[in-house]
Amino acid sequence: ANGKILKEKIFENIWIQPAAGDAGGALGAALALWYKELKNKRSESPKDEMQGSYLGPSFDDFEIENDLKRLEAKYTKFSENDILKIAAEELSKEKTIGWFQGRMEFGPRALGARSIIADPRSNKMQKNLNLKVKFRESFRPFAPSIIREDVSKWFELDCDSPYMLLVANVNKSIRKEMTSEEKKLFGIDKLNIKRSDIPAVTHVDYSARIQTVHKNTNPRYYKLLQSFKKITGCPVLVNTSFNIRGEPIVCSVEDAYRCFMGTNLDILIC
Template sequence: MTYILGVSAFYHDSAACLLKDGAIIAASQEERFTRKKHDASFPKKAIDFCLKEAGISIDDVSLITFYEKPFVKFERIIDSIKNTVPFGFLFFKKAIQSWVKVKLWIPSIIRKELNYKGKMIFSEHHEAHAAGAFFTSPYKESAIVTVDGVGEKACITIGYGKDNHVKILKEQHYPHSFGLLYSAFTQYCGFKINSGEYKLMGLAPYGKPIYKKQILENLVSISKKGEVSLDMKYFSFDVGKTTINNHFCSVFGRPARKAEEKMSDFYCDIASSIQSVTEDFMTILLEYAKEITKSENVCLSGGVALNCKANGELLKRNIFKNIWVQPASGDSGGSMGSAFVGYYNYLKKERKQIEDSLKEQIYLGSSFSDFEIEKVLKKYNIVYDKKCDLDLLEVISEELKNKKIVGCFQGRAEFGPRALGNRSILGSPLYVDMKEHINMKIKMREGFRPFAPVVLEEKKENWFEMEDSSKYMLFTFKGKNKNKIPSCIHEDNTARVQSLQKKDNEFLHNLISIFEKKTNCPILINTSFNVRGEPIVNSPFDALNCFFRTHMDVLVLQNYVLFKENNKKPHKQFLKKIDFELD
């Protein structure tokens, strides 16, 4: 048996993924265990989990792969500093400390932390993204497009995958990065970069793209081949200060919004404008990828591939016959991609198709037995009931019908940024004020943030303008009945839909089916089980912590159900204040 351990670390969203003969055994982000969102540290806990899940030790691992080449990245940073002398000195001082202490010694750190004596290789960052997208796709051959902030040097790549091999055909280098352009607008609108980009996307429908012309005339030009050219006069990320500067702000005549400042129409229009530029850019890039690969299929990866609004537009524009977006397109997914690079590009193994299902692609994290769950409940004197599946579904559906908010903790945790039913907060979409209620009382986040609907696969076309499945919540679609489900249709009448087949999550499918019988609605609101600034819950203890610190009404831990009203005096452990860094 061939076990390959893929690792991503030391930038953000550190993670580990374990393959056994090309099949994904386990994958998880380090943040789920450390409870530090976007944790960049070496993913020792995630690695330990993966090995335990497979029932092996580190000695059984044939190959460890790391998701980028540190020395190539260091070379790019040194070149960038030389090009910005003397303005880059402070950046150099900060960067060199990090590299000298940690990043130049990654091979030694991996061997020491894991006591590993076997073979180790390093993939390129965009190669890992490309492999993660293609080898999880249902296609035998495909164009591959990757767009993110920056890897070693590449920011945008076009590749091609066939059978068991992935090859990068075209690439564009730092600093001309569309991902960093989008992050600049993230900062300008008052959100945290490498964390708040999805907020910028959620804000866009509240505005109009009236600043699109200013963006294209001043900040960026885009060629017919999707080549990006930034005017670096307006940016500061290359000298290590903030992403933007006063010149950037002068283009729009307003300063950057301060974090937590009340949102104005101006910043809504800014968000709408850069979102429109993003959709046009991705269209041009995919058109060129189609031209040079001649494929009918395309796989998308990198952080920009998580822009589900742009993905929804790409679907409508029919550039490719088929589009696949890797569910874990960010840096955490680099651990999976680098493992595939090791298995296919390095070991030359025969291609094994991975099933297009939540169980194979997403449900790859931690799980807990009934014994482990009950042990935690008893330890903290929780009042609970244990119910058989049918009784449990009946109780939960009735609570949802009556406007209760339910935390749902089932089976294996999801890998990547989306909660797709196993670590989710569920609510009824039928109430006009449900969106505001969950945002303010449960998630503790901005009121403009949208919620995603999970709909029965067989009923999706009655409620949304969609023909294909959308299992991973990575595309937006127009709603058909906004007046009936007002809490999960966004300002522009779109929704980030998850369509659910019974084979992918029988528990959630049955729950929605019973809810439909009670309400004539085959849809629930599905949002990740966490509060703002906190990673998605991983363990029963995490779930209890989140439950008692919010206005959630019901918590379901597999077949165990507990009600807030029956647990009015929670254990002191759940009364301790936890400050999560706001994103």
């Protein structure tokens, strides 16, 4: 529905609250009290004042290391530049990473703070992530994170979508049209056909639920996408929530470590 409203060009711009559910209702109630009862003046801005919706807790290096020691985890410390380089290289080798960075997201979507990330170019990544990491049906779709400046080169979209709330098709230039024989397939066999250069995030109808990543709101995740693009030419990553089916998104270091140990993720980066 959000994507259709955008395509109709009814408005100059649209902004969608990133937690439009129970959590967003609680936020709305608090804001109503703030403005109506406490008489605070409401300020309006054309910019996204939520700044990526990273409103949850964060943990500094000291806290992270203490927790890892307490959990008797084996770990190695790296500089930020080395982390970005190593992560991009491992992702390009089809490794899956638990990405635990900065303040946790507010709302239902993982936006590069509590995310599981992977290479979208892999034809087997969707199945592997679903079965070996998320423990759910193999056909369940995943969403792409993409550098904001590159979004129109890969998708039929040319606006901000920082909260993964807009759906658009992949560009025709990177689609893989099905052959006559492939069109005869049925069910899961048809779903498994490679539909684009980024099959792990391309749905059966060539659509994707897109997150644009912005340098000013999540600089480290933005740099990771840049590093991955430098190696592969692809500014896109699979981004799914850091949890398994039936559990909430991880919040703390201990949550992240226990989820990592209970799945087939290859690497955990805190």
